[in-house]
Amino acid sequence: MKMxxxxxxxxxxxxxxxxxxxxxxxxxxxxxxxxxGGKTASWSILVVVGDNKGQVGVGLGKARGIPDAIxxxxxxxxxxxxxxxxxxxxxxxxxxxxxxxxxxxxxxxxAGTGVKAGGAVRACLxxxxxxxxxxxxxxxxxxxxxxxxxxxxxxxxTTPESVAASRGLEAKQLTPxxxxxxxxxxxxxY
Numbered sequence: 001m002k003m004x005x006x007x008x009x010x011x012x013x014x015x016x017x018x019x020x021x022x023x024x025x026x027x028x029x030x031x032x033x034x035x036x037g038g039k040t041a042s043w044s045i046l047v048v049v050g051d052n053k054g055q056v057g058v059g060l061g062k063a064r065g066i067p068d069a070i071x072x073x074x075x076x077x078x079x080x081x082x083x084x085x086x087x088x089x090x091x092x093x094x095x096x097x098x099x100x101x102x103x104x105x106x107x108x109x110x111a112g113t114g115v116k117a118g119g120a121v122r123a124c125l126x127x128x129x130x131x132x133x134x135x136x137x138x139x140x141x142x143x144x145x146x147x148x149x150x151x152x153x154x155x156x157x158t159t160p161e162s163v164a165a166s167r168g169l170e171a172k173q174l175t176p177x178x179x180x181x182x183x184x185x186x187x188x189x190y
Contacts, residue, residue, distance in 0.1 A: 023074055024048045024123045026058075027143040028066070040064075046120070046144055047073035049081065050127030056154065057081035058124065058147045085159045087181050088188070089131035092160060097153035102145035103138040106153050120146040128154070 027046040032039045042064050050056040059076025063069040085092055090108040097104050104121060109132040115125050117135035120143040125133055137146055164174040171178045 019051065021049045021078070022052055022127045023077075024050075024127050025070060025073075026120045026123045026147055031062070043069040045069040045073045046147060047077050048120075048123045048127045048147060049074060049077035050124075050129065052127070052129035054084050054086050054129055055081050056084055056124060056128040056151070058151055060144070082155070084128050084130070084154045085157045086128075086130060087159075087178075088185050089129075090133055091130060091157055093157070095153045095156050097149050097156060098139075099149035099152055100142070100145040101140040102142060102149045104146065104149040104153050105136045105138070106150075107134040108132070109134050119143060121150050123147070124150040124154075 025045060025047055029044040030041060031044050032041050034040075042062055043066050044060065044062045045066070046058070046060055047070060048056065048058050057077040057080040059073045059078070059080055061069040061071065061073025061076060063072055087108075089111060091106055092108065094105070094107045097106075109116070111132055113132045113134070115122055115131065115133055115135075117125055117133065118137070119141070121135050121137055124147055125135065137149075140146075160175040160178050161171045164171040167174070
């Protein structure tokens with residue numbers, strides 16, 4: 001059984017100004033640079049930042065100390081944040097995305113299913129605020145590539161309303177259930 005890394009998991013945002021975000025350290029990696037006088041050790045850290053309401057970003061940070069690397073990665077992730085289209089607590093449609101040799105398949109799921117994913121994909125989905133989704137990772141299991149492949153999947157998602165508008169239709173003609181889903185979403189917001 002694989003042991004969890006002592007630095008991975010959910011953290012509170014370190015920034016005191018602005019909104020508070022869900023910060024998750026996905027992967028830590030100790031790296032070395034060889035000089036004439038010997039080796040210099042530093043840390044490379046992958047962080048996912050989200051607001052649990054549809055905004056998410058991923059960033060890499062590298063520094064001599066772990067806290068500095070986490071801070072740099074968090075800043076990079078905040079700069080890379082973008083909105084993810086959602087319907088309730090799931091995604092609008094199935095999508096396949098690739099980054100490097102990692103391939104991620106995301107499928108919408110019924111309410112109450114939960115997040116059926118592992119590793120970096122789970123961290124990205126939970127930080128975004130998606131609670132019902134089925135995910136499968138194919139190819140490389142490298143956490144960095146998996147996180148970036150998940151971000152590519154998020155960027156490829158579209159809402160039924162935007163697809164219907166591009167086809168010159170109403171959303172109810174394309175997806176009859178969308179009216180009920182948006183009404184439930186609005187009721188849950190109150």
